[in-house]
Amino acid sequence: xxxxxxxxxxxxxxxxxxxxxxxxxxxxxxxxxxxxxxxxxxxxxxxxxxxxxxxxxxxxxxxxxxxxxxxxxxxxxxxxxxxxxxxxxxxxxxxxxxxxxxxxxxxxxxxxxxxxxxxxxxxxxxxxxxxxxxxxxxxxxxxxxxxxxxxxxxxxxxxxxxxxxxxxxxxxxxxxxxxxxxxxxxxxxxxxxxxxxxxxxxxxxxxxxxxxxxxxxxxxxxxxxxxxxx
Numbered sequence: 001x002x003x004x005x006x007x008x009x010x011x012x013x014x015x016x017x018x019x020x021x022x023x024x025x026x027x028x029x030x031x032x033x034x035x036x037x038x039x040x041x042x043x044x045x046x047x048x049x050x051x052x053x054x055x056x057x058x059x060x061x062x063x064x065x066x067x068x069x070x071x072x073x074x075x076x077x078x079x080x081x082x083x084x085x086x087x088x089x090x091x092x093x094x095x096x097x098x099x100x101x102x103x104x105x106x107x108x109x110x111x112x113x114x115x116x117x118x119x120x121x122x123x124x125x126x127x128x129x130x131x132x133x134x135x136x137x138x139x140x141x142x143x144x145x146x147x148x149x150x151x152x153x154x155x156x157x158x159x160x161x162x163x164x165x166x167x168x169x170x171x172x173x174x175x176x177x178x179x180x181x182x183x184x185x186x187x188x189x190x191x192x193x194x195x196x197x198x199x200x201x202x203x204x205x206x207x208x209x210x211x212x213x214x215x216x217x218x219x220x221x222x223x224x225x226x227x228x229x230x
Contacts, residue, residue: 010175017164018047020147021131024162025051030128032056032085034120034224037073038195039184040133040165040173045082046182048131054083058123060224061086062115063093064104064197072185087119104199108215112222115197120224121153134163134225137170138194138210170210196222 001009025031025048033048035041035057048055059073077084089096096103096114103111124130136145151161165173170193177184187195191203193210206212 006171006175007179010172010179013168013172014047014176014179017044018051020162020164021048022051024129024131024160025055028052028129031131032058032124032127032129033131034058034060034124035133036060036196037069037076037185038133039177039182039188040135040168042076042182042184043173043176043180044131044133044165045076046080046180049080049082053081056085056127057082058085058087058120060116060120061088062197063089064115064199066187066195066198066201068186069195075183085123087123089115089119104197108200108218112224116222117224124159125153125155125157127159129160129162131162131164132225133165135165135168135173137168 021044031052033041033045033055035045037059045057049057057077073084076082091099091114096111100107100110103114130151134145145163145166147164147166148160148162150158152158176182185195192201192213193204194214195201196214200215202213202216204210204213205216
């Protein structure tokens with residue numbers, strides 16, 4: 001496929017995403033978008049704020065992110081005037097480590113639960129629609145991902161979970177970011193393909209698996225995309 005053909009294909013996909021976002025966001029006021037400041041999330045953020053500049057952009061501030069991630073978050077938030085909502089865990093890093101030790105080494109599931117899952121689910125429960133940059137290509141655990149589905153939170157409340165990039169490839173994401181002039185997180189230039197907390201993120205162990213650098217292969221998901229009771 002030529003560069004021009006790829007550009008045309010991505011442009012058409014962008015229009016489809018804009019349409020899906022507009023249907024949920026326009027005049028709603030009860031929609032949020034979670035952003036890790038990885039490429040697909042930043043792309044969605046760019047498209048969403050074109051529809052509603054005040055849409056809440058939720059960022060899980062675990063306290064363990066790369067310095068580069070924090071710097072990039074602050075740059076994009078400032079330049080795009082985001083309504084950025086930094087979600088904090090109940091304990092600071094220092095408080096958690098004083099009570100439990102280094103959980104990301106001894107019990108990574110518990111660390112993710114305290115610093116990601118609980119703060120996010122508490123926040124998302126305040127909205128009707130949760131927009132996310134999930135893609136099927138990202139991991140085998142996401143192969144059955146639906147673009148639009150009900151998601152059950154702890155306590156039983158259901159929200160609409162919208163993943164407009166479900167069928168997008170990494171190539172699509174990079175081309176779209178280039179078309180829209182979106183700068184990328186510098187960690188990609190160092191070879192990272194999936195970026196989370198610094199202690200639990202390495203360069204990919206398997207070049208064919210973008211998430212193989214997460215949690216040193218001990219697990220594949222942090223838990224924020226797993227429904228209550230599943």
